[in-house]
Amino acid sequence: MLQTADAVQAVREGQSLTAVLARCPQELRPGTQALSFHVLRLLGGAQAARAQLAPKTPPPKVDSLLTVALALLWPVATPPYGDHTVVDQAVSAARKRAPASAGFVNAVLRRFLREREAVVQAAQRELQGEFNHPPWWIERLRQDWPDQWQAVLRANNEHPPMSLRVNVRNGDAPAYVQRLAATGIAARVLGALAPQAVVLERAVPVTALPGFAEGEVSVQDAAAQLAAPLVVQAWQDLGPLAAGARVLDACAAPGGKTAHLLELADLELQALDTDPQRLVRVQENLDRLRQRASLKAADARDTAAWWDGRLFDAILLDAPCSASGIVRRHPDVRWLRRPGDIAQLAAIQAELLEALWPTLKPGGRLVYATCSVFKAEGQDQVDAFLQRHSDASPVQVQGFTGHLLPLADNGPQAGAGVSVVDGFFYALLVKN
Incomplete structure (x- = not known):
């Protein structure tokens, strides 16, 4: 106590x-x-x-x-x-x-x-x-989501489910659920939203997960598992990324999405993060999964410090944000944030988009992601970017792009009234 x-x-x-x-x-x-x-x-x-x-x-x-x-x-x-x-x-x-x-x-x-x-x-x-939640947070949610704000606030106080990502190079989700059952761990396959996702009935230490140390499975929320497929797979008129495609993971730590990209495709991957210590965590993740990427400690906005001038086929920008979509996993976030933080974070997000867009090939794709439910960090940010860049076109992907709220009716449920997914925002932008 x-x-x-x-x-x-x-x-x-x-x-x-x-x-x-x-x-x-x-x-x-x-x-x-x-x-x-x-x-x-x-x-x-x-x-x-x-x-x-x-x-x-x-x-x-x-x-x-x-x-x-x-x-x-x-x-x-x-x-x-x-x-x-x-x-x-x-x-x-x-x-x-x-x-x-x-x-x-x-x-x-x-x-x-x-x-x-x-x-x-x-x-x-x-x-x-x-x-x-603090009054200013409640008011911002009420303005952004007039019909859902109360449900989002209540969802933030639920215990989140523990979700896993089965390494597609080692097996599939249904087979892994059977392996879990053999060890007495109840779980189920999430399904079409994230085909490699497995949701546990109750949380367990990672040491209890069969094959974890060997890189066969990772802990990752189902909403976070949407990022890598958006980057590498075919969507509408976009074909899948070719083998050996040059990809930038611009804000990589702690490395879950970095690893997922490499599980799904053979890529030349450059991973950046401003914090060298957090990159150590990324490397540990990659080592466990037996994957390789080029890691560099740098601010993605300062392209002169890290970019060699070769254009990228694809960019994942998982931008710094308020973390307002993952409050149930980090209940301190709501009490740490201040009203002025949202505008400051939105400014950083805009700077990152502006700095990285020139490093993308014509015909290339950029996935912009935040674990936020605030529109200033999601749809409003992307709308403003599209106003500034006539060479950018959004691609809408049902169930993936847009704001994903942490509500039980916004995707498969973890149980009675509890959503599997955290709150996220995704946009898929193509360079004309």
């Missing part, structure tokens, strides 16, 4: 949960991550409840501990712990962290249990308390 309180406070102060968990003692990391995810999905309501029960904000260390305990006591279908356990552990944690506040913590939590229904109802009268 202390580690979780520290993690939640760090996120409130603008630190990534991934970075915080990396500093957590290894034996406490899995439990801290699970509890932090739970709390961050309920943070709006828990903060509103704390403000009701203790209107004078306590010191940060006590406030974060109280907020964590309130989130763990929040009425949900399957509470992680019993009420008595949460209160007992919160008071014990307070005695270690701020001994003078232990009685205060005890009193607040016991009052919450007595008045829980009324406190929760009051907290949920505020949009942030009801949907557990």
Whole structure:
């Protein structure tokens, strides 16, 4: 509980949960991550409840501990712990962290249990308390998706399914599902949307996956598995990429899409990323899958620093974005982003498109992707690019291009009311 309180406070102060968990003692990391995810999905309501029960904000260390305990006591279908356990552990944690506040913590939590229904109802009268997202985020979603915004917000608080990508060079999805069943892991084939995708009934460690170490399977969300086929396969009047085609993966880390491209076709692949450390992860992925690509640490916008002047047959631009489509996998994202971030990210995306377009051959294709549900980072961005470039034509591919929302009716379901896919945007552009 202390580690979780520290993690939640760090996120409130603008630190990534991934970075915080990396500093957590290894034996406490899995439990801290699970509890932090739970709390961050309920943070709006828990903060509103704390403000009701203790209107004078306590010191940060006590406030974060109280907020964590309130989130763990929040009425949900399957509470992680019993009420008595949460209160007992919160008071014990307070005695270690701020001994003078232990009685205060005890009193607040016991009052919450007595008045829980009324406190929760009051907290949920505020949009942030009801949907557990910042008000500016809720308003932007409401403007972009007037009919779906509430469903998207609720979907963001679901537990995402674990999806796998079977390496097409080693086997197919139906055969792999049978291998999983033989080891006691229940799974199913996703189907036409992503034919190599397998969805697990419940998450397991990668070490439990048969053939993982040998590169036979990778962990990748089903929506992310749409990128590589868009780049290499035939669509409408576009033929498939020829063997040996020169391809750029412009923002490659952590390398899932890079590897998928090489699984689908024999390519001369150049992978870029601004962070050398993140490229190490890409190389590890490629090594496990026994694939090869040329990796370079560079800002894709600075073509003079990395481009040799040879035009590319295809480009995958998986651009930096708000990550608003993958909030259920990264519940800290909504609390880390600020309203001004979207315009700043959209400006970077536009700069990347402008810098990379001249490196593409006439007749070549560029796939623009973001894991965002905000139109400023998706359709609006592409529409503006098309206005600026008369030599660019969009190719519409049913089920692939456009905004993909993380909703159960926007593709196959992982279970009752849970979408298989994260929120993504894809555009396929051809150079005339």
